[in-house]
C-alpha cells in the first residue's frame with residue numbers, strides 16, 4: 139500500500155510522528171502518506187507481527203525528488219490502555235527520532251452490541267481503549283516533549299453525532315474524545331500545540347472492518363450516504379495530513395467529518411426502532 143499525496147513533496151521532511159494503530163486500515167494509510175511526505179513514523183499497537191509486516195512493506199516508500207532524505211519507519215508494541223506502555227512509546231520515539239512533531243491517535247475500536255447486553259468488562263474495555271487510551275497518549279506526548287516544543291495532535295472519533303445505537307459504549311467514548319480535543323486546544327495553546335479530530339462516517343472500507351464485522355455492514359450503508367458510496371482510507375489520511383500541515387495553522391479544537399454528508403442524513407448504523415421497548 140503506497141498512498142500518493144496531493145501535498146507538496148517534502149512537506150514533512152525531517153518531522154517525526156507517532157501513529158497508533160498504524161499497522162492496519164486507516165492508520166496504515168496515514169503512515170504511508172506521512173512517509174511519502176518525508177516524515178519519520180513510529181507505528182504502535184498491540185499486535186507486533188502485524189506492525190512488523192506493515193513496517194517491512196512501508197519502509198520502501200521514498201518521497202519523490204532526488205534531494206529528499208529517506209524517512210524512517212519504526213514499530214513497537216503498545217497497548218494504549220496501559221499508562222506505562224504509553225510512557226515507553228513516547229520515550230522510545232524520542233530516543234529513535236529525537237523529536238515528536240505529530241501524534242495521530244488512530245488506535246481504537248469497539249464491538250457491536252445492544253446496550254442491555256454489555257458486561258461491565260466490555261463497557262470498560264471500549265471506554266479505556268478509545269477515551270482513556272487517547273487521553274494517555276496526549277498527556278504523555280505533552281509531558282515528555284510537546285509542552286516544551288509544541289506539536290500537532292489529531293484524534294480519531296466517529297459518526298456519533300446523533301448517538302451510535304449498537305455501539306453506544308464507543309459513541310460515549312468518542313464524544314468524550316471530541317470534548318477533550320476542545321479542552322486541550324485551549325489548555326495547550328500557550329505551548330504552541332494544535333489539537334483537532336477527524337470523524338469518519340461508518341463507511342470507511344478498511345480491510346479490518348471487512349474482516350471483523352461478519353455481515354456486510356458497509357454495503358448496507360451505501361443507500362444511507364448522500365454521496366452514495368463508501369469512503370476510502372486515503373480520504374481519511376488526506377484530511378489528517380491537512381490538519382497536521384501548516385495549511386491548518388490556525389485550526390485547533392475542531393472536528394472534521396469525513397462522511398459524504400452521512401451524518402446530516404441518517405444515523406450511522408442501520409438501526410430500526412421496532413415497536414415498544416420490552417424488558
Ligand SMILES: CCCCC/C=C/C(=O)SCCNC(=O)CCNC(=O)[C@H](O)C(C)(C)COP(=O)(O)OP(=O)(O)OC[C@H]1O[C@@H](n2cnc3c(N)ncnc32)[C@H](O)[C@@H]1OP(=O)(O)O
Pocket residue numbers: 246247248249250251257259260261263264267339340341346347350355356359406407408
Ligand atoms: C455501521 C458501523 C460500521 C463500523 C464503523 C466503525 C468501524 C470501526 O471502528 S473500524 C475498527 C474495527 N475494529 C474494531 O472495532 C476492533 C474490534 N474490537 C476489538 O479489537 C476489541 O474488542 C476492543 C479494542 C474493542 C477491546 O479490546 P480489549 O481491550 O483487548 O478487550 P477484549 O477483547 O479482551 O474484550 C474485553 C471484554 O469486552 C467484551 N467483548 C469484546 N468483544 C466482544 C464482542 N464481540 N461481543 C460482546 N462482547 C465483547 C467482553 O466482555 C470481553 O471480555 P471477555 O468476555 O472476558 O473476553
Ligand SMILES: NC(=O)C1=CN([C@@H]2O[C@H](COP(=O)(O)OP(=O)(O)OC[C@H]3O[C@@H](n4cnc5c(N)ncnc54)[C@H](OP(=O)(O)O)[C@@H]3O)[C@@H](O)[C@H]2O)C=CC1
Pocket residue numbers: 158159160161162163164165182183184185186188216217218219244245246247248267271294295296297337338339340341342343344346347
Ligand atoms: N473504518 C471506519 O469506518 C471507521 C473507523 N473509525 C476508527 O478509525 C480508527 C481506525 O479504524 P480502521 O483502520 O478502520 O480499523 P482497524 O481495526 O484497522 O484499526 C484499529 C487499530 O487500532 C489498534 N488498536 C486497537 N486497540 C488498541 C489498543 N488497546 N492499543 C493500541 N492500539 C490499539 C489496532 O491494532 P492492534 O489490534 O494491533 O492493537 C488497529 O491497528 C479506529 O479508531 C476506528 O474505530 C471510526 C469511524 C469509522
